[in-house]
Amino acid sequence: MIIMIYSFLFSFIRITTTLDTITLGQSINDGETVVSAGEVYELGFFHPGKSSGRYLGIWYKNDGEKSVAWVANRNTPISDSSGFLSINVQGSLVLRKNSTNEIVWSSNASTTLQNPVAVLLESGNLVVKDENDNNPDNFLWQSFDYPCDTLLPDMKLGKNLVTGLDWSLSSWKSKDDPAPGGFTVKIDLRGSPQLIVRNGTEIHHRSGSWNGLRFTGTPQLEPNSIYTYDFVSTEKEVFYTFDIRNRTVLSRMVVSPSGYVQRFIWNDPTKSWLSISTVTLDRCENYDLCGSYASCNINKYPVVCECLKGFTPKSLGEWENLNWTEGCVRKASLNCNHSDGFLKYEAVKLPDTSHSWVDNNISLAKCEKLCLNNCSCTAYANSDVRKGGTGCLLWFSHLLDIRKLAVNGQDLYVRVAASEIDNIDPMTQLSEKKWVIIIVTCVISAMVVLVLGCIIFMRKRKYCIQDNSRDMNKNNEESEKDDMELLIYDLQTIADATDNFAHKNKLGEGGFGPVYKGTLMEGQEIAIKRLSKCSGQGIDEFKNEVILMAKLQHRNLVKLLGCCTQRDERMLIYEYMPNKSLDYFIFDKTRRELLDWGKRIQIIGGIARGLLYLHQDSRLRIIHRDLKVSNVLLDNEMNPKISDFGLAKIFRGDQTRGETNRVVGTYGYISPEYAVHGIFSVKSDIFSFGVLVLEMVSGKRNRGFCHTDHSHNLLGHAWKLWNEERAVELIDEQLDYSSNSSEILRCIHVGLLCVQQGPEDRPNMSTVALMLGGEGSLPRPRQPGFFIERNLTESESQSSKRQLSSTNEITNSLLEPR
Ligand SMILES: *[C@@H]1O[C@H](CO)[C@@H](O)[C@H](O)[C@H]1NC(C)=O
Ligand SMILES: *[C@@H]1O[C@H](CO)[C@@H](O)[C@H](O)[C@H]1NC(C)=O
Ligand SMILES: *[C@@H]1O[C@H](CO)[C@@H](O)[C@H](O)[C@H]1NC(C)=O
Numbered sequence: 001m002i003i004m005i006y007s008f009l010f011s012f013i014r015i016t017t018t019l020d021t022i023t024l025g026q027s028i029n030d031g032e033t034v035v036s037a038g039e040v041y042e043l044g045f046f047h048p049g050k051s052s053g054r055y056l057g058i059w060y061k062n063d064g065e066k067s068v069a070w071v072a073n074r075n076t077p078i079s080d081s082s083g084f085l086s087i088n089v090q091g092s093l094v095l096r097k098n099s100t101n102e103i104v105w106s107s108n109a110s111t112t113l114q115n116p117v118a119v120l121l122e123s124g125n126l127v128v129k130d131e132n133d134n135n136p137d138n139f140l141w142q143s144f145d146y147p148c149d150t151l152l153p154d155m156k157l158g159k160n161l162v163t164g165l166d167w168s169l170s171s172w173k174s175k176d177d178p179a180p181g182g183f184t185v186k187i188d189l190r191g192s193p194q195l196i197v198r199n200g201t202e203i204h205h206r207s208g209s210w211n212g213l214r215f216t217g218t219p220q221l222e223p224n225s226i227y228t229y230d231f232v233s234t235e236k237e238v239f240y241t242f243d244i245r246n247r248t249v250l251s252r253m254v255v256s257p258s259g260y261v262q263r264f265i266w267n268d269p270t271k272s273w274l275s276i277s278t279v280t281l282d283r284c285e286n287y288d289l290c291g292s293y294a295s296c297n298i299n300k301y302p303v304v305c306e307c308l309k310g311f312t313p314k315s316l317g318e319w320e321n322l323n324w325t326e327g328c329v330r331k332a333s334l335n336c337n338h339s340d341g342f343l344k345y346e347a348v349k350l351p352d353t354s355h356s357w358v359d360n361n362i363s364l365a366k367c368e369k370l371c372l373n374n375c376s377c378t379a380y381a382n383s384d385v386r387k388g389g390t391g392c393l394l395w396f397s398h399l400l401d402i403r404k405l406a407v408n409g410q411d412l413y414v415r416v417a418a419s420e421i422d423n424i425d426p427m428t429q430l431s432e433k434k435w436v437i438i439i440v441t442c443v444i445s446a447m448v449v450l451v452l453g454c455i456i457f458m459r460k461r462k463y464c465i466q467d468n469s470r471d472m473n474k475n476n477e478e479s480e481k482d483d484m485e486l487l488i489y490d491l492q493t494i495a496d497a498t499d500n501f502a503h504k505n506k507l508g509e510g511g512f513g514p515v516y517k518g519t520l521m522e523g524q525e526i527a528i529k530r531l532s533k534c535s536g537q538g539i540d541e542f543k544n545e546v547i548l549m550a551k552l553q554h555r556n557l558v559k560l561l562g563c564c565t566q567r568d569e570r571m572l573i574y575e576y577m578p579n580k581s582l583d584y585f586i587f588d589k590t591r592r593e594l595l596d597w598g599k600r601i602q603i604i605g606g607i608a609r610g611l612l613y614l615h616q617d618s619r620l621r622i623i624h625r626d627l628k629v630s631n632v633l634l635d636n637e638m639n640p641k642i643s644d645f646g647l648a649k650i651f652r653g654d655q656t657r658g659e660t661n662r663v664v665g666t667y668g669y670i671s672p673e674y675a676v677h678g679i680f681s682v683k684s685d686i687f688s689f690g691v692l693v694l695e696m697v698s699g700k701r702n703r704g705f706c707h708t709d710h711s712h713n714l715l716g717h718a719w720k721l722w723n724e725e726r727a728v729e730l731i732d733e734q735l736d737y738s739s740n741s742s743e744i745l746r747c748i749h750v751g752l753l754c755v756q757q758g759p760e761d762r763p764n765m766s767t768v769a770l771m772l773g774g775e776g777s778l779p780r781p782r783q784p785g786f787f788i789e790r791n792l793t794e795s796e797s798q799s800s801k802r803q804l805s806s807t808n809e810i811t812n813s814l815l816e817p818r
């Protein structure tokens with residue numbers, strides 16, 4: 001408590017700080033500090049950005065940008081050259097123009113305090129109180145009751161049910177105008193209270209109801225070392241609030257003029273605000289994207305919406321066009337008696353609770369009964385997830401805005417007709433007794449099958465590369481021998497399957513030898529990579545690929561079935577991909593037409609997921625080092641699968657980059673820091689991915705790209721067009737640009753971010769996945785790496801290689817694209 005505005009019987013006002021005494025109305029210029037409170041906040045007049053209007057506000061004192069936390073006269077800027085703040089005998093703060101004395105804003109409080117004073121507290125709260133009374137309950141007026149766009153620690157977001165005060169946030173109109181803009185953040189009290197972000201009157205985003213630990217739609221809200229948070233719901237007030245654990249840390253929650261709800265903490269070393277969480281990042285965060293009775297799953301991008309079980313799209317045509325607004329309807333209508341049942345959805349964000357009913361004192365079993373007894377009840381769930389789940393939440397309307405969550409989701413029980421339960425999942429209706437019987441039977445039969453299976457299996461097959469597994473353990477202590485169990489195929493079997501490696505069965509020639517198609521006796525089709533004896537892929541690369549592939553299981557990675565190492569042959573047996581590789585389509589004039597934009601974005605999404613798995617989600621951290629269009633294979637549904645792990649590197653959990661003096665990879669896809677300095681990291685794969693994305697959008701190869709106007713490669717060309725705002729010209733003319741424009745341009749943007757010169761500028765794979773799926777704004781890309789190396793003539797090419805060689809021993813292993 002450092003400053004005070006004293007009120008005297010006349011409207012004669014002074015502000016006292018510990019250092020200074022200023023008489024208000026005396027000489028207050030733009031931005032001049034009127035008062036300051038302790039270390040953190042200042043109260044004064046300011047004019048934001050380009051605006052010429054003057055506002056009274058509270059901002060952070062030590063923040064270079066003077067981020068404003070509160071504004072008094074949001075709607076009525078002072079147009080005059082100076083303002084004048086006073087407190088009258090009733091205890092009302094009054095803001096006037098200096099010249100005319102015209103009132104611009106008033107806090108409208110009115111009571112008869114003995115000695116009303118205005119104080120800016122250390123918390124950033126401007127209060128009017130009796131001079132000697134420090135009880136917060138007796139404050140006559142406080143700025144915390146009138147939030148603008150910022151929620152500070154200890155501030156409440158919600159509603160006072162006694163006084164009717166509405167503690168909600170509203171964005172600024174723009175960064176130059178603090179007037180209330182389109183976006184508001186509010187606790188909506190209908191049904192079970194929910195945190196809702198609105199754009200005008202429309203719901204933009206719903207964080208959902210409080211489940212004891214967090215809002216159901218904010219799985220990222222977890223106990224942490226920076227701040228605590230709480231949700232209070234009593235008869236008098238309902239609010240969310242947070243507090244800082246260590247008062248020296250600054251944190252604020254802000255709704256931006258474009259509708260992002262961000263939490264910032266102050267990073268003292270860099271003197272800047274760090275955004276630590278942002279709501280509304282991906283498509284599924286858009287309210288009601290999927291319509292009623294559907295669930296949104298971002299992992300299925302771009303087809304993120306799915307009807308709940310027992311429901312079907314209302315309009316199939318629109319649904320297939322990815323227009324989900326109409327939502328889903330029941331396949332069979334409810335009987336409205338006790339024959340209806342419930343299907344359980346695990347790990348979801350609960351639907352909109354504005355038409356729901358809650359009782360925190362009822363068990364789940366009783367909850368189910370209540371729901372069955374009321375014909376209009378559509379679903380139920382626990383209202384509180386603590387203590388294994390308590391309380392009852394019932395829905396009496398269409399179920400809207402459900403989303404599948406990866407973590408911290410809740411269980412939802414959706415009412416369906418008896419016939420649907422029988423159709424879909426007979427298991428869910430079984431009583432516990434039957435369950436026990438079924439489980440016991442299953443376990444016994446499984447054991448019998450397992451034992452028999454093992455005996456047969458051990459007789460028929462031997463195991464592959466057991467002796468090699470030990471030295472690979474050096475690379476990866478985690479590796480267990482069990483992981484190495486791969487089928488070993490007999491050379492004769494493979495020779496038979498490929499007609500003795502007949503030319504007609506040859507699928508192509510890889511960097512390390514030919515690839516054949518084979519058909520086993522059982523009719524299973526396989527692909528065989530036969531390493532040529534003189535190939536660059538030695539025994540090391542071979543072992544590498546076998547061991548890596550055996551451990552990796554992901555739908556966007558090609559599956560290794562086994563190997564064959566008889567005589568001096570070394571062969572890898574893969575699942576067969578009927579649709580060849582992506583380059584077979586994307587660089588071919590006619591076949592390219594088969595890949596419309598929907599397919600292409602699906603393929604890009606699949607590759608991104610495969611790469612994300614390699615980089616982050618598998619047990620190992622793997623860098624592929626040779627990602628390119630020709631290493632992406634397509635199955636019969638054109639799902640992409642990353643292949644060719646001969647050059648991949650395993651990293652230990654904490655290692656983030658490696659160095660090598662043997663640079664391997666493919667021109668056109670290789671990142672500058674790797675080609676020049678031999679430094680590789682996940683960011684080198686990101687570079688290759690970026691090249692691949694730009695190739696997918698343009699239908700042109702990066703290397704070998706030529707243009708009449710300049711000598712840049714595809715990256716340079718894309719960069720040039722981007723800067724000239726002509727990025728549209730990059731797009732393959734065979735794509736339907738008009739109906740997908742924003743998605744395609746977004747893809748180009750992401751591609752350019754991935755190929756930036758500095759590895760540290762490139763996003764990581766999880767960010768890329770979010771960017772591809774999201775709609776938020778993206779950073780501006782910087783100059784790409786390697787953008788003028790295309791079309792090298794033979795001698796230039798030699799010299800560029802020599803240049804590379806000066807820092808590294810460049811071996812023949814820099815492969816030409818195949
Ligand atoms: C405020 O008004 C008074 C008289 O009305 C004038 O003398 C003074 O200069 C004004 N202050 C500013 C900062 O304009
Ligand atoms: C104070 O009251 C006046 C007159 O009733 C009104 O115009 C003004 O908007 C009120 N100010 C605030 C901050 O509510
Ligand atoms: C907010 O609503 C306006 C008008 O309805 C619309 O133009 C704008 O795109 C919306 N903004 C967002 C981020 O949805």
Ligand SMILES: *[C@@H]1O[C@H](CO)[C@@H](O)[C@H](O)[C@H]1NC(C)=O
Pocket residue numbers: 246247248
């Ligand atoms: C708060 O943070 C400051 C600076 O980091 C530190 O010196 C202080 O010990 C912390 N206080 C508490 C109570 O943790």
Ligand SMILES: *[C@@H]1O[C@H](CO)[C@@H](O)[C@H](O)[C@H]1NC(C)=O
Pocket residue numbers: 315318323324325326
């Ligand atoms: C989606 O479907 C609705 C209802 O059929 C229709 O009104 C709307 O125009 C469609 N939106 C688009 C983008 O096709």
Ligand SMILES: *[C@@H]1O[C@H](CO)[C@@H](O)[C@H](O)[C@H]1NC(C)=O
Pocket residue numbers: 335336337338339
């Ligand atoms: C429920 O209603 C359906 C049709 O309305 C009827 O066929 C069925 O027998 C009823 N079941 C029970 C348990 O009452």
Ligand SMILES: *[C@@H]1O[C@H](CO)[C@@H](O)[C@H](O)[C@H]1NC(C)=O
Pocket residue numbers: 361
């Ligand atoms: C909750 O239920 C218990 C037992 O049924 C009862 O004793 C208690 O009063 C109830 N509490 C409330 C708040 O209704």
Ligand SMILES: *[C@@H]1O[C@H](CO)[C@@H](O)[C@H](O)[C@H]1NC(C)=O
Pocket residue numbers: 357373374375376377396
């Ligand atoms: C079912 O619940 C709704 C909403 O709570 C209520 O209005 C209605 O009266 C209930 N019907 C029965 C039969 O209990």
